[in-house]
Amino acid sequence: MSHLLTRLALRRLVAGGNCGRYLPSSLSVTPGAAGATMAVVKPWDDVAVARGQGLGALVGQWRRMVSSVPEHAAPPEKEKKESGEAAVMGEKNDEMMVSSYWGISKKKIVREDGSDWPWNCFMPWETYHSNLTIDLKKHHKPKNFIDKVAFRTVKILRIPTDIFFQRRYGCRAMMLETVAAVPGMVGGMLLHLRSLRKFEQSGGWIKALLEEAENERMHLMTMVELVKPKWYERLLVLAVQGVFFNVFFVLYVLSPKLAHRIVGYLEEEAIHSYTEFLTDINSGAIENVPAPVIAIDYWRLPKDATLKDVVTVIRADEAHHRDVNHFASDIHFQGKELREAPAPLGYR
Numbered sequence: 001m002s003h004l005l006t007r008l009a010l011r012r013l014v015a016g017g018n019c020g021r022y023l024p025s026s027l028s029v030t031p032g033a034a035g036a037t038m039a040v041v042k043p044w045d046d047v048a049v050a051r052g053q054g055l056g057a058l059v060g061q062w063r064r065m066v067s068s069v070p071e072h073a074a075p076p077e078k079e080k081k082e083s084g085e086a087a088v089m090g091e092k093n094d095e096m097m098v099s100s101y102w103g104i105s106k107k108k109i110v111r112e113d114g115s116d117w118p119w120n121c122f123m124p125w126e127t128y129h130s131n132l133t134i135d136l137k138k139h140h141k142p143k144n145f146i147d148k149v150a151f152r153t154v155k156i157l158r159i160p161t162d163i164f165f166q167r168r169y170g171c172r173a174m175m176l177e178t179v180a181a182v183p184g185m186v187g188g189m190l191l192h193l194r195s196l197r198k199f200e201q202s203g204g205w206i207k208a209l210l211e212e213a214e215n216e217r218m219h220l221m222t223m224v225e226l227v228k229p230k231w232y233e234r235l236l237v238l239a240v241q242g243v244f245f246n247v248f249f250v251l252y253v254l255s256p257k258l259a260h261r262i263v264g265y266l267e268e269e270a271i272h273s274y275t276e277f278l279t280d281i282n283s284g285a286i287e288n289v290p291a292p293v294i295a296i297d298y299w300r301l302p303k304d305a306t307l308k309d310v311v312t313v314i315r316a317d318e319a320h321h322r323d324v325n326h327f328a329s330d331i332h333f334q335g336k337e338l339r340e341a342p343a344p345l346g347y348r
C-alpha cells in the first residue's frame with residue numbers, strides 16, 4: 001500500500017506538482033506544445049538550448065542533477081594524466097595541493113601580460129578599474145526623523161574612532177574595513193533568506209549587497225598588507241564584530257531603511273577618512289610606499305602604483321557604496337521593496 005502511495009506521489013511530482021506556480025508565466029509547461037521542452041529546460045540551462053543541444057543536453061543535465069556521482073568521477077586519459085601530475089606536485093608540497101578536487105585539475109590562469117595568476121581568492125574576471133569620476137562630495141541631507149537618527153548615530157560613532165586612531169589612517173582604515181564588510185553580508189543574507197521564504201526574486205539586490213561585502217573585504221585584505229595589526233587590535237576587532245554583526249542584524253530585520261541609511265552615512269565618513277589619508281600622503285606625513293601586488297591585480301593598477309593610487313580607488317569604491325545604500329534606503333522610504341527597483345549591478 002505504501003509503495004502504491006509512493007508511486008502515485010512520484011507520478012504527481014513528475015507531472016508537474018506545485019512548482020509550476022512559482023515559475024513566470026512564460027516558463028509554464030504546456031503539455032504537447034512545441035515549446036514545452038524549451039520551457040522546462042530554460043531555468044536550468046539557457047546556453048544548452050541556445051546551442052541547439054535540446055533534448056540531449058536536457059537529459060544529460062537531468063542525469064547529473066539526480067546523480068550523486070561527480071560529473072568528472074571518471075576523467076578522460078588526458079585529465080587523468082594532469083591530475084596525476086597534480087598529485088605528484090601535491091606530494092612535493094602538501095600545503096599547495098590538498099586534493100585533486102574530484103579529478104578536476106586547476107586550469108592555468110594567466111595575467112594579461114602572460115605571467116601566472118597568483119590568486120585563488122579572486123580571478124581576473126572579477127577585477128576592475130575603479131570609477132574615479134564618481135562624485136565624492138555628494139551628501140544625503142537628513143530630511144526626516146529616521147535620516148536624522150542615522151546621521152547622528154554615525155556622527156556619535158565617529159567620536160571614539162577619532163579619539164582612538166587620531167591621524168593613524170592606515171590603522172584606522174584597516175580596523176574600519178573589518179566593520180564595513182559586515183552590513184552587505186547581513187543585508188544580502190537576509191534578502192537571500194527572504195527570497196527563499198517568499199518564492200520571489202530579489203531584483204539583483206542579493207548580489208549587489210554581497211558584492212559590496214566582498215569589495216569591502218578586499219579593502220581589508222589590501223590594508224592588512226600595509227598595516228600589521230597588533231594583538232590588542234585583533235582583540236578589538238573580535239569584540240566589535242561580535243557586537244556589530246548582531247546589532248546590525250536586528251536593525252536590518254526591524255528597519256532596513258534605517259540600516260541602509262546608516263551605512264550610507266558611514267560610507268560618507270569613509271570617503272572623508274580616505275581623503276584625509278590622501279592629504280597626509282601628499283604632505284609626506286605618511287610614506288607613499290609601493291602598492292601591494294594584491295591591490296595592483298584587483299584594481300588593475302599600473303605595476304608602479306603606490307599607496308596613493310590604492311587609497312584613491314578605495315575611496316571611489318566607498319562613494320559607490322554610499323550611493324547604493326542611500327538608494328536602497330530611498331526605495332524603502334517610498335514604501336517599496338528593494339526588488340521593485342533594479343539593483344545597481346556592474347555600476348562601478
Ligand SMILES: [Fe+2]
Pocket residue numbers: 177180215216219270314318
Ligand atoms: Fe571599504
Ligand SMILES: [Fe+2]
Pocket residue numbers: 180216267270317318321322
Ligand atoms: Fe564602503
